[in-house]
Amino acid sequence: MSDIIKRRNSRQVSVGDVKIGGDAPITVQSMLNAKTVDVEACIKQASELRAVGCDLVRLAVPDEKSAYAFGEIAKRTGLPLIADVHYNYKLAHLALDNGAKKIRMNPGNMQDFSQIKPLADRMRDMGVPVRVGVNGGSLDKRFKGMNEVDALVESALECANVFESAGMRDIVVAIKSSDTMTNVEANRKLASVCDYPLHIGVTEAGTFRTGLIKSAIGIGTLLKEGIGDTIRVSLSTNVLEEVLAGKKILQTLGIRKNAVEVVACPTCARTEIDVEALANKVELLTANVKKPLTISILGCPLNGIGEGENSDLGIAGGKEKSVILKDGKIFKTVNSKDLMIEFEKLLKEKLK
Numbered sequence: 001m002s003d004i005i006k007r008r009n010s011r012q013v014s015v016g017d018v019k020i021g022g023d024a025p026i027t028v029q030s031m032l033n034a035k036t037v038d039v040e041a042c043i044k045q046a047s048e049l050r051a052v053g054c055d056l057v058r059l060a061v062p063d064e065k066s067a068y069a070f071g072e073i074a075k076r077t078g079l080p081l082i083a084d085v086h087y088n089y090k091l092a093h094l095a096l097d098n099g100a101k102k103i104r105m106n107p108g109n110m111q112d113f114s115q116i117k118p119l120a121d122r123m124r125d126m127g128v129p130v131r132v133g134v135n136g137g138s139l140d141k142r143f144k145g146m147n148e149v150d151a152l153v154e155s156a157l158e159c160a161n162v163f164e165s166a167g168m169r170d171i172v173v174a175i176k177s178s179d180t181m182t183n184v185e186a187n188r189k190l191a192s193v194c195d196y197p198l199h200i201g202v203t204e205a206g207t208f209r210t211g212l213i214k215s216a217i218g219i220g221t222l223l224k225e226g227i228g229d230t231i232r233v234s235l236s237t238n239v240l241e242e243v244l245a246g247k248k249i250l251q252t253l254g255i256r257k258n259a260v261e262v263v264a265c266p267t268c269a270r271t272e273i274d275v276e277a278l279a280n281k282v283e284l285l286t287a288n289v290k291k292p293l294t295i296s297i298l299g300c301p302l303n304g305i306g307e308g309e310n311s312d313l314g315i316a317g318g319k320e321k322s323v324i325l326k327d328g329k330i331f332k333t334v335n336s337k338d339l340m341i342e343f344e345k346l347l348k349e350k351l352k
């Protein structure tokens, strides 16, 4: 399917050893919601994100203390971290001192541009890219009254130009509106007038359910048109869900092929196990597996065995005894209390 998606040509930037744009695979990113000053909590959350396949992790750097904590987290995790500093030059320099591999700035909110040049010079010399852009809610007053799509595009290009004219080329641009279709329109327009790699997502997308739908449509539509080099699904829930959702969007579009597809039956009056809990567990367990496996989670042995015949692995769960499927056939019947242990054993074998 991805063969028919022709990616837009964009320039490439490097965030440590992770590339964004050009012919690099589309990356999935997320942002920690632990306080940056809580180094241990951040390290834990960043490792959990990496374990489910997050390519890039961003942290807010709202003050100096956070910048030093950022340095500690970068050192101890060894990850190429992105510092979110909004519009404070001093914090941007401090983040660079502390190992930031990309900096998110918001020049639209800056009052004084005189400090951009030394910052841009330094970032260029260090090979650290900047991400600039606009959110619908933070548009400068000058753009008020304008058609929102045009205002977002113009404002984003203006922000990018602040760094470009200061001599930087490694610039990622993001436009985010909480209105899904405005977001799509604005990114289409932006994509047609520049070669900056684009970070796409729907901002303030909402609750888990609403955010998933808005992001799947908003991000998915753009990716299907070849637009977007790095994505973030913004959700007001556990950050791991952002990564799982982002990866699922790429997988559904056929852009990421080497990934596990967990299918689960819709449940019915015959259901004997908690299908949703089990499917969630298996999804987490296999989130970072880079093999195109289909795993079926079915709620009863009676029909489940037949329904799992097209899967590489499967579970047809029962109250007392459950059936584990391999290559569409019964592999083993186990006591339901041992199901996950047995399933994990088989999964490990399959992944060898």
Ligand code: SF4
Residues within 6 Å of the ligand: 265, 266, 267, 268, 269, 270, 271, 272, 298, 299, 300, 301, 303, 304, 307
């Ligand atoms: S697999 Fe079993 S529990 Fe699941 S929907 Fe089919 S009949 Fe119902």
